[in-house]
Amino acid sequence: MATPQKEIEVDPVFLEKPDEETYDSCAGYDTSTASLTSSINEFVYQHGRRYHTYYGDDKNYLPVDETEQDRLDLHHEVFLGLLDQDLHKAPIDENPQKILDVGTGTGIWAVDIAEKYPSAEVIGTDLTPIQPAWVPPNCKFEIDDAEQEWTYASNSFDLIHMRNLIQGIRDWDKVLKDAYRCTKPGGWIELQEISGHLRCDDGTMKEDNPIKVFLDNLAKAMEKSGRPPAANGAQMKKDLEKAGFVDVQVHIARQPLGPWPKEPTLKQIGAMMLLSSETMFSAYGMVPFTRILGMTEDEASHVCEAAKRGVKNKNYHTYSHYYVVYGRKPE
Numbered sequence: 592m593a594t595p596q597k598e599i600e601v602d603p604v605f606l607e608k609p610d611e612e613t614y615d616s617c618a619g620y621d622t623s624t625a626s627l628t629s630s631i632n633e634f635v636y637q638h639g640r641r642y643h644t645y646y647g648d649d650k651n652y653l654p655v656d657e658t659e660q661d662r663l664d665l666h667h668e669v670f671l672g673l674l675d676q677d678l679h680k681a682p683i684d685e686n687p688q689k690i691l692d693v694g695t696g697t698g699i700w701a702v703d704i705a706e707k708y709p710s711a712e713v714i715g716t717d718l719t720p721i722q723p724a725w726v727p728p729n730c731k732f733e734i735d736d737a738e739q740e741w742t743y744a745s746n747s748f749d750l751i752h753m754r755n756l757i758q759g760i761r762d763w764d765k766v767l768k769d770a771y772r773c774t775k776p777g778g779w780i781e782l783q784e785i786s787g788h789l790r791c792d793d794g795t796m797k798e799d800n801p802i803k804v805f806l807d808n809l810a811k812a813m814e815k816s817g818r819p820p821a822a823n824g825a826q827m828k829k830d831l832e833k834a835g836f837v838d839v840q841v842h843i844a845r846q847p848l849g850p851w852p853k854e855p856t857l858k859q860i861g862a863m864m865l866l867s868s869e870t871m872f873s874a875y876g877m878v879p880f881t882r883i884l885g886m887t888e889d890e891a892s893h894v895c896e897a898a899k900r901g902v903k904n905k906n907y908h909t910y911s912h913y914y915v916v917y918g919r920k921p922e
């Protein structure tokens with residue numbers, strides 16, 4: 592596994608004791624976001640957010656409203672930054688014929704990959720219809736639950752991509768078995784996930800760090816609901832190998848929380864995460880904390896708000912691993 596060895600160097604500005612403890616806004620840091628409309632018609636409102644219930648209310652714990660769609664599109668920019676603007680790491684053919692993006696969200700990756708590979712028919716699937724109508728002619732979207740039997744032809748995809756989906760799936764073995772069947776011999780699967788384990792190279796993270804407290808609670812809730820507690824590169828590799836994929840590689844990038852790194856790309860990614868954290872913690876936390884862990888709305892909100900303040904705290908130099916795990920179906 593290619594684990595980055597060097598510590599992330601902290602921008603010296605963040606090493607002096609700052610006058611004010613928190614970033615008061617994202618002004619001055621380079622960020623980008625996009626806004627989309629949606630056509631959701633089966634939903635409930637909870638915690639001031641809109642959730643989709645077509646496949647049941649215990650499928651996707653994340654909201655699906657415009658705020659969440661903006662967050663997903665912003666996170667797409669983060670993922671691109673983490674991969675040097677690459678959409679994937681798997682060494683697929685130059686002229687792929689078929690690509691599948693499972694749990695496509697707003698479809699932003701599917702649209703980008705369709706533009707990158709005009710030779711390919713790209714299909715993006717999701718539980719919820721929040722994808723745009725105007726897309727490249729070689730891209731289409733389908734509403735589907737990845738945990739149900741896949742209806743795609745065997746041996747048909749050059750690349751199957753699943754990003755940031757870890758907690759949407761209970762039975763990964765079953766999903767990867769379907770994915771293996773539908774991948775072309777010689778074709779690739781690629782999983783991209785953020786670790787739930789908070790890291791820090793300079794001792795500025797203590798046990799009671801509020802972001803860590805948030806992540807520990809989320810892992811507890813996910814485990815209780817029968818989902819993987821958090822992404823883990825070594826486990827993802829094992830899962831792909833168990834499904835039959837070979838030549839499995841694990842690439843690890845680092846996603847800083849806040850613009851504290853000195854290196855400009857990491858600083859920009861950290862700034863985007865600072866902006867994302869405005870809604871990210873409540874998006875991930877409110878339903879699992881109240882419904883699964885039994886917290887009151889106030890208690891859950893307190894954990895989410897504390898984590899948000901944790902990202903704003905200039906004195907915490909924390910980051911997460913971002914795992915890109917890809918493997919090939921043997922000829």
Ligand SMILES: C[S@@+](CC[C@H](N)C(=O)[O-])C[C@H]1O[C@@H](n2cnc3c(N)ncnc32)[C@H](O)[C@@H]1O
Binds near residue numbers: 736753
């Ligand atoms: C955090 S979002 C990531 C979206 C997209 N992959 C990206 O990286 O921008 C997770 C998405 O997975 C979808 N999802 C969760 N469980 C799913 C399932 N069982 N089948 C299909 N999609 C699912 C959700 O509806 C949501 O849009």
